[in-house]
Amino acid sequence: MKKFLFLVILLLLTAIIFGNWQDKVLYFIMIDRFNDGNVSNNDQGMNEYNPGDGAKYSGGDLEGILQKLEYIKGMGFDGIWITPPVANQWWDPWVHYGGYHGYWARDFKKVDEHFGDLEIYKKLSEELHRNNMVLIQDIVVNHVGNYFRFKNGKFELNTGSVPTNAPTQYPFNLNDYTKPEVRKKAIYHWTPDINDFSDKNQKLNYQLSGLDDLNTENPEVRKALKDSYKYWIKQVGVDGFRVDTAMYVPKDFWKDFFLSKDGIYAQKDNFISFGEVWLTSKPMDDSAEKEIETYFDTGFNAMLDFPLNEEIKRVIKGGQPTQYLAYRIERRNETLKKGLLVTFIDNHDMERFGKGTIPVVTKMALTVLMTLPGMPVVYYGTEQYFEETRASMFENGWGSGGINHFDKTSDMYKFISELISFRKKHTATRYGKVKALIYEERGAGVLAYSLEDDNEKLVVVLNTAEDVKIAKIKTEFEAGTVLTPIFNVKGKTTKLVVKGNGELITTIPGKSVTVYEVSNEKRSVRTSNLFVKVNLKDGMSIDDKFVLTGETNAKYVYIYLDRKYNNKIKLEVKDGKFEYVIDPLRFDPGKHILLIKARGKSLKDVLYTDEISFLVSLEVRDLAFVIDPKDDDHGPKGTYVYPTDPTFKRQMDILGARVQAIGPTLVIYIKPREITKSWSPIHGFDHVTYQIFLDNPEKEGAKYLPFQNYKIDDWDYEIFVTGWSSALYSAKNADKNQFGTQVGSPELIVEDGWIKIIVKGDNLGNPEDYSGWKIYITSWDYDGVESRFRPISKEPKAYVFGGGNNTDPYIMDDLWIEIQE
Secondary structure, three states, X not given: OHHHHHHHHHHHHHHHHHOOHXXXXXXXXXXXHXXXXXXXXOOOOOOOEOOOOOOOEOOOOHHHHHHOHHHHHOOOOOEEEEOOOEEEOOEEOOOOEOOOOOOOEEEEEEEOOOOOOHHHHHHHHHHHHHOOOEEXXXXXXXXXXXXXXXXXXXXXXXXXXXXXXXXXXXXXXXOOOOOHHHHHHOOEOOOOEOOOOOOHHHHHHOEEOOEOEEOOOOHHHHHHHHHHHHHHHHHHOOOEEEEOOHHHOOHHHHHHHHHOOOOHHHOOOOOEEEEOOXXXXXXXXXXXXXXXXXXXXXXXXXXEOHHHHHHHHHHHHXXXXXXXXXXXXXXXXXXXXXXXXXXXXXXXXXXXXOOOOOHHHHHHHHHHHHOOOOEEEEEOOHHHOOOOOOOOOOOOOOOOOOOOOOOOOOHHHHHHHHHHXXXXXXXXXXXXXXXXXXXXXXXXXXXXXXXXXXXXEEEEEEEOOOOOEEEEEEOOOOOOEEEEEEEEEOOOOOOEEOOHHHEEEEEEOOOEEEEEEEEEEEOOOOOOOOOEEEOOOOOEEEOOOEEEEEEEOOOEEEEEEOOEOOOOEEEOOEOOEEEEEEOHHHOOOEEEEEEEEEEOOOOOOEEEOOXXXXXXXXXXXXXXXXXXXXXXXXOOOOOOEOOOOOOOOOOOOEEEEEEEEEOOEEEEEEEEOOOOOOOOOOOOOOOOEEEEEEEOOOOOOEEEEOOOOEEEEEEOEEEEEOOOOEEEEEOOOOEOOEOOEEEEOOEEEEEOOEEEEEEOHHHHOOOOOOOOOEEEEEEEOEEOOOOEEOOEEOOOEOOEEEOOOOOXXXXXXXXXXXXXX
């Protein structure tokens, strides 16, 4: 009975707190990198401020945000989410990095000196509320800064920490393990770093990346944390919290923190709290969603939607099957019954979505985001096409290029304004049930989904491929129903009419999105007397040349393969018969789609058959196997050493590689000396990236390896692989400091100690064979937060290579493969 009453109370509380949060769109700001409104607080005199160094303070502050509220409101945002404004550890000599970002607390109840003071924070809150905007404060309860560590089992205080070697707020200042009375207080978990994220005990009690882990089971700690964060509600009037590292804190803590009589929700009505549980699901799997949903039972009324974030990157930017995104957006219907999902395409802890891709792809991703229920968040700088994760908007800040970026005439600024306005006009984007109508099972291409609430019905049609697609979309709408385009990104501007059986026949431009409104208009629909019969059965498997034969009363017959409109094949009809040879060696393995268009004597007399699927099954061809020497991971001159952080081992030592082909699909296996998962990477390996360059002897490509300070004779494609993401680039537009044009995203699998990289032949021009191709594999490491290869200097540091300088090649180990089929 008690459990039942608790759930009822929780549901009622959630309903109250939800309010109209799903109607809002937020702008996420990293305070230090947004705008410098008060230069007098920039430098606190302890060598912690240097706009030329991305690891130090740049000068952004709360006054700077206040000065730019008109700029933010001009895009239609309903509020801001800011990184923690609390007093931080300014510099950690153990990792050579500063707390400009706000997540290394020194005092949870004090504004950091670089950001201003309590009065300016109150003024910012008041001005936001005056403009009917909300204020979300980022909070941390899992840890403070990095003030102590256990190295080789021995306790050490970070005596070089700036400005103090311990937090200044009680009881968090009780951090000297050598004192018995401090140990007895148990304010901290006296533990080393997490080295196994699958170990629940480590995850909840060990230090995350050296940050001192708070003992949140301790009543005194709980009381102090509640007191600290209630302070900001009472003093400043914040409207909600974004909760950092929520998955590293015991779940029972949250019930006390949020739901107790003296908890957060008792302080203010309609208060929102959305948690960071950075989990993503593999394609067609919902394990992350299931875990994220459990946090709604602990007091959170909203959660960050990392599974959707990963799927948008995987599909819209990476060109992987649109079926993956279709599955994800339908799965969200269930989660949204339990709580609100906060959606985003990137944030401060990951590579910018726009890096390495073209603007239209970012616009497509934002459009999908804004047409799905949830509360969208846009990271600052997106409206100015930022590619550097934490670059500054103001001209004197780090990464700004000496330019003031507050440009209201920016194409993307205007686009976001229009997109937010569109979302606010259409309730189905915020409250509608999502249903996938059509998708691709094998790669980039078509995705269509409907949104329906009590007020309207919308249909979103997108094409993630470069080429124009043609699709026959099955809907539940009556024949003659008219769909009117109301928003598009390089999409269609003409109306669609539903044919018999609720079918829509449409061409879809490459890299485009069109949103249609299902109108009340009806039109008559022509019925054709044409017919087509073929010997290809739906789902048939083809492993050798197959002669497709057919019968028809049409004058002409056209075949579309894999919905490619511009590659249609016109077949001769003789005595009512036609044929076409399907050669499986010209296809990637897997499922393919065939659509037939029949045309009579009149241009209007047209029939489209149902799509027919067929499976291509091919043998694996071994192309090459190469062994690389052990212990040669020391750079081109043999002088490089690994960064000093203990999570770096010998991951960049390549021991061998093998190459296979399945039809035109290329499969590359790399054997690393060690596979580690220190940071819980999505693809099962970290602290190594592979930059793999493919040279087609029949093409002229590029010479410079982007960002690697090195060049080779020629390359046509680059495969860029990390444990979190992958991309395939052509050499087009590639240069020393620029990736080429992204043409896909390889699939990654860790298998028996090998890293398996699968590249679809479609993305490589579907070569008949790979004879004469050369493959150059290099290893290094990539900083996902800074979106750059890790630097190198004379002496190694925690996350800096040693034994060279930043003009030397970013290559720890390498090997060449030449294919002779």
